[in-house]
Amino acid sequence: MSLMINIVSGALILVGLTFFLAAAVGIVRFPDFYTRMHAAGKGDTLSTILILLGVALYTVGDFSIETLLVAIKIMAIAVFIMVTSPTSTHALMQAGYDDGIKPFEKEKEDKKDSEDQPEV
Amino acid sequence: MKHGISSHQGLLGDAVQKQWPPRPMYRFLIFILILANWLIFSGLFGAFHIGLGILCAGIVTFVSSDLMFEDRSKSIAERMQEISRLPSYLVWLLWQIVLANVYLLKLALSPGGLEEVSPRIVRFNTKLKSDFARFVLAQSITLTPGTVTVKIVGDEFYVHAISKAAADGLDGAMEGWIAHVYEPEVKAKPA
Amino acid sequence: MELFFTLAGVGLFALMLPILYRLIVGPTAIDRIVAVNIIGTKTAVSLVIVGVIFEQVGMFVDFALAYALLNFIGSLAAARYFHRVRQEREANTNNASTT
Numbered sequence: 001m002s003l004m005i006n007i008v009s010g011a012l013i014l015v016g017l018t019f020f021l022a023a024a025v026g027i028v029r030f031p032d033f034y035t036r037m038h039a040a041g042k043g044d045t046l047s048t049i050l051i052l053l054g055v056a057l058y059t060v061g062d063f064s065i066e067t068l069l070v071a072i073k074i075m076a077i078a079v080f081i082m083v084t085s086p087t088s089t090h091a092l093m094q095a096g097y098d099d100g101i102k103p104f105e106k107e108k109e110d111k112k113d114s115e116d117q118p119e120v
Numbered sequence: 121m122k123h124g125i126s127s128h129q130g131l132l133g134d135a136v137q138k139q140w141p142p143r144p145m146y147r148f149l150i151f152i153l154i155l156a157n158w159l160i161f162s163g164l165f166g167a168f169h170i171g172l173g174i175l176c177a178g179i180v181t182f183v184s185s186d187l188m189f190e191d192r193s194k195s196i197a198e199r200m201q202e203i204s205r206l207p208s209y210l211v212w213l214l215w216q217i218v219l220a221n222v223y224l225l226k227l228a229l230s231p232g233g234l235e236e237v238s239p240r241i242v243r244f245n246t247k248l249k250s251d252f253a254r255f256v257l258a259q260s261i262t263l264t265p266g267t268v269t270v271k272i273v274g275d276e277f278y279v280h281a282i283s284k285a286a287a288d289g290l291d292g293a294m295e296g297w298i299a300h301v302y303e304p305e306v307k308a309k310p311a
Numbered sequence: 312m313e314l315f316f317t318l319a320g321v322g323l324f325a326l327m328l329p330i331l332y333r334l335i336v337g338p339t340a341i342d343r344i345v346a347v348n349i350i351g352t353k354t355a356v357s358l359v360i361v362g363v364i365f366e367q368v369g370m371f372v373d374f375a376l377a378y379a380l381l382n383f384i385g386s387l388a389a390a391r392y393f394h395r396v397r398q399e400r401e402a403n404t405n406n407a408s409t410t
Contacts, residue, residue: 006312013319017326019221020353024329026228027349033342034239034268034280036333039224040345041262044352046221051319051356058312059368066369069163073372074359076160077379081352084383086262088348091390093280094271096341098394103239103280161376163369 005061009054016050019043032104033096041089045082052078145196150188151181205301212297213260220265227282241270242279242287246295253302260294313364320360327353344389351382 023043030036056074059067158173159165227236248254258269261279266286270278281287327350334346355375362371 010312010315013315017319017322019225020323020326022221022225022228023349024326026224027333027346028329029228029234031234031237032239033339034270035237035282036342037280037345038266038268038282039228040349041268042217042220042224044349045263046217048352048356049217051323052359055359055363055368058363066163069160070369070372072160073376074368077355077359077372077376080376080379080383081355083259084379085352086259088383088386088390089262090258090269091387092341092345092348093268095390095394096339097270097278099339099341101339101341103241161373 002061005057009058009061012050012054012057016047016054019050020047023047033101034093034103037089037093037096041086045085048081048085049078052081146189147181147185150185151177153188154180202301209297209301213263216260216264220263223265223286236283236285238283240281240284240287242267242281242290243276244279244290245275246277248295248299248303250303253298256302257295257298260298261290264294316360316363320357320364323353323357323360340393341390344386344393348382348386351385352379355379355382 020043023039026039026043027036030039052074056071056078059074060071061067154177155173158177159170162169162173227234246254246257248257254272258272258277261267261269261277266282267290268280270280272278279290281290330346330349334343334350337343337346355378358371358375358378359368362368362375365371
């Protein structure tokens with residue numbers, strides 16, 4: 001039973017780290033501010049939730065009232081981050097938009113549209 | 121920004137003017153919620169600590185209970201209905217978050233992923249009335265695949281979509297869900 | 312299992328380095344704020360992991376909660392600050408153009 005819980009929590013942490021890797025690569029690689037915000041807002045949230053879920057599961061592995069309370073606190077952090085991370089993303093996004101940062105647009109876009117239009 | 125400030129003041133001002141004193145039932149509910157938080161976070165169940173918790177929760181409720189549940193015209197039965205409808209929405213939202221991250225993983229890590237990136241800003245009008253329902257909608261848009269809410273001006277949402285597919289995925293399904301949970305009278309139909 | 316958590320913490324730290332790159336290079340100020348926000352969130356997570364390694368989770372969870380709170384308020388304040396700066400600048404240019 002204990003081994004089972006350890007394996008599941010380890011798997012959750014590894015999946016969380018994978019999603020965080022995606023967020024980190026996206027933040028370095030994406031072309032402009034807005035697309036970087038996509039990586040920041042989403043990858044950050046889910047990876048945090050998964051890693052904290054894994055840790056909470058591991059903590060509750062040797063069960064007692066104290067570890068249960070600690071696990072609830074860890075999940076409270078996860079819920080808190082799930083609510084606040086999109087809020088701060090939104091605030092920063094609005095600040096950037098009102099600051100007049102130009103969105104990245106593909107030069108190819110016109111060509112692609114003109115290719116699409118004959119079909120329509 | 122201007123809109124944000126004015127609507128915020130209007131929101132608090134209305135709540136204070138219309139329902140003063142606030143309904144005692146809501147005050148009691150807020151007190152219970154704060155006390156439950158105290159008990160979980162302190163983790164100490166001696167008489168002294170619980171007494172301290174009751175004192176603190178009472179002070180916080182007295183000072184700032186009008187910041188929570190600002191719309192107090194709803195009855196407790198309606199609140200219960202909201203709470204009973206919330207879990208299915210949350211499960212759906214969590215699944216959307218997972219999809220969003222898989223999509224992000226694909227875009228960021230595959231070598232041709234950047235080819236698909238062609239950002240655009242989409243605007244649409246919402247049918248939701250209350251500020252809280254709009255807040256939930258904005259959060260949900262930010263967490264679902266390929267879209268982030270940029271700003272809200274009046275009824276209009278500015279949404280940044282990372283690709284054409286993501287922009288097309290912005291139909292009324294989510295708005296329908298939120299209307300179903302918080303504002304059953306709106307009945308926004310999924311497009 | 313303790314080794315696993317140590318490695319997970321090291322991995323988390325290693326993945327902060329690309330974000331640190333964005334913090335240093337980032338063309339706009341808001342890019343840097345985003346980077347700081349993400350590093351802050353991950354610091355809260357790694358505080359919890361450190362707590363598990365030292366078998367003091369109950370204590371470190373409170374630190375992590377306080378850190379997440381401060382991080383959120385900090386990034387929100389920074390966003391608001393930059394918002395306001397731009398509005399003032401616009402007002403100044405409008406005044407300059409009219410007078």
